[in-house]
Amino acid sequence: MGLLKKEAVVMLSGGLDSATTLAYALDAGFDCYALSFFYGQKHRSELAAASRIAAAMGVKEHRVVEIGLGAFGGSALTDESLSVPMEPQKGIPITYVPARNTIFLSYALGWAEVLGVGDIFLGVNAVDYSGYPDCRPEYLAAFETMANLATKQGVEGPGFKIHAPLIDMSKAAIIELGVSLGVDYRQTVSCYMADELGRACGRCDSCRLRREGFAQAGIDDLTRYR
Amino acid sequence: MGLLKKEAVVMLSGGLDSATTLAYALDAGFDCYALSFFYGQKHRSELAAASRIAAAMGVKEHRVVEIGLGAFGGSALTDESLSVPMEPQKGIPITYVPARNTIFLSYALGWAEVLGVGDIFLGVNAVDYSGYPDCRPEYLAAFETMANLATKQGVEGPGFKIHAPLIDMSKAAIIELGVSLGVDYRQTVSCYMADELGRACGRCDSCRLRREGFAQAGIDDLTRYR
Numbered sequence: 001m002g003l004l005k006k007e008a009v010v011m012l013s014g015g016l017d018s019a020t021t022l023a024y025a026l027d028a029g030f031d032c033y034a035l036s037f038f039y040g041q042k043h044r045s046e047l048a049a050a051s052r053i054a055a056a057m058g059v060k061e062h063r064v065v066e067i068g069l070g071a072f073g074g075s076a077l078t079d080e081s082l083s084v085p086m087e088p089q090k091g092i093p094i095t096y097v098p099a100r101n102t103i104f105l106s107y108a109l110g111w112a113e114v115l116g117v118g119d120i121f122l123g124v125n126a127v128d129y130s131g132y133p134d135c136r137p138e139y140l141a142a143f144e145t146m147a148n149l150a151t152k153q154g155v156e157g158p159g160f161k162i163h164a165p166l167i168d169m170s171k172a173a174i175i176e177l178g179v180s181l182g183v184d185y186r187q188t189v190s191c192y193m194a195d196e197l198g199r200a201c202g203r204c205d206s207c208r209l210r211r212e213g214f215a216q217a218g219i220d221d222l223t224r225y226r
Numbered sequence: 227m228g229l230l231k232k233e234a235v236v237m238l239s240g241g242l243d244s245a246t247t248l249a250y251a252l253d254a255g256f257d258c259y260a261l262s263f264f265y266g267q268k269h270r271s272e273l274a275a276a277s278r279i280a281a282a283m284g285v286k287e288h289r290v291v292e293i294g295l296g297a298f299g300g301s302a303l304t305d306e307s308l309s310v311p312m313e314p315q316k317g318i319p320i321t322y323v324p325a326r327n328t329i330f331l332s333y334a335l336g337w338a339e340v341l342g343v344g345d346i347f348l349g350v351n352a353v354d355y356s357g358y359p360d361c362r363p364e365y366l367a368a369f370e371t372m373a374n375l376a377t378k379q380g381v382e383g384p385g386f387k388i389h390a391p392l393i394d395m396s397k398a399a400i401i402e403l404g405v406s407l408g409v410d411y412r413q414t415v416s417c418y419m420a421d422e423l424g425r426a427c428g429r430c431d432s433c434r435l436r437r438e439g440f441a442q443a444g445i446d447d448l449t450r451y452r
Binding site for chain 2: 067098099100101102103106107109110111113114133134136138139142143145146147149150151152154155
């Protein structure tokens with residue numbers, strides 16, 4: 001197999017981290033294919049944000065895959081019988097969705113192989129989300145190893161590389177990076193319970209992390225709160 | 227976390243191998259949750275077979291998850307523009323679906339974690355499907371390693387185990403095992419191009435392997451051909 005084009009599949013949720021990751025990949029010279037998922041999450045306005053961001057940043061293509069993750073339940077993000085907590089949580093939080101990043105990355109892997117693309121970017125972060133096992137570097141390394149055994153492109157070469165450029169960054173550092181790359185954070189939605197217009201609750205764990213990030217970065221938080 | 231119940235998630239396509247794997251898991255004393263996928267495969271009658279088998283064998287629950295795999299294309303099993311070949315193929319065949327087993331196993335992992343089940347069975351086989359990278363033992367071992375880093379149940383214990391009891395067996399040996407466990411192979415559909423009644427073409431690679439298996443086992447092949 002010949003050289004790969006400098007193209008990447010970028011997982012784009014519509015939140016602050018994934019928008020910054022897309023800007024990072026574009027700045028690094030990759031033509032980008034953006035991949036979003038509707039998995040029964042309550043904050044569907046994230047997806048509208050993903051579409052706005054994909055269009056504004058000029059990706060080659062943006063696909064939204066609807067997947068049946070909510071059918072299994074087990075997370076406050078997808079299960080109507082569980083509430084999103086308003087306090088910081090210890091250990092693995094109830095907003096953890098079982099195997100979510102593994103399912104997402106598996107789809108990204110499948111699409112990347114069909115496209116003949118070897119680079120996959122995602123915006124996971126081990127600082128703010130230390131309670132999520134599938135946001136840790138050792139998990140991503142194990143996924144990459146598995147991916148290169150799982151696929152034709154992995155076995156026959158040139159393989160796949162998983163990029164998580166934000167993994168060790170604080171929220172403030174991510175925001176500073178994004179602003180320097182021209183990300184318009186008003187387009188992003190981080191809130192676990194955003195309303196249909198994409199306005200944030202201002203109280204959930206994700207809103208709190210985002211607000212603190214802007215404050216620490218000394219950058220005006222233009223997030224639309226309801 | 228306490229001891230796990232003796233329960234398993236079993237991937238059930240409706241074909242010969244997965245039906246045998248389900249029989250094997252039941253015989254080993256597991257209560258079983260059967261998981262099937264509709265992923266745009268042309269041979270949808272496989273799913274009807276999966277439902278019949280799940281009911282006949284007495285699983286605790288059978289779920290069919292519809293996933294958007296066909297949207298990416300790239301395989302003769304899902305892409306209308308590619309034909310299923312009638313001759314044995316060299317290397318990685320065109321019926322290979324990019325990242326298919328990885329996506330399937332990721333869903334099985336998510337469901338298993340929600341259920342609190344640690345054992346996942348699948349009917350992959352490295353003998354007949356040596357051309358598929360995601361049917362090899364080293365791939366399954368890498369998936370298991372990744373799964374135990376990806377999940378709450380993996381990190382906090384007691385973890386996950388991936389079982390592929392057929393991996394080193396010939397088709398004839400699989401059929402002998404299944405018959406000894408009472409599997410009714412008339413209920414299974416292996417053909418890549420089965421008609422809506424589940425009748426096989428008798429000519430595709432999958433039909434050829436199946437027919438040779440019955441012949442080698444010296445067992446009457448009651449497969450319904452059209």
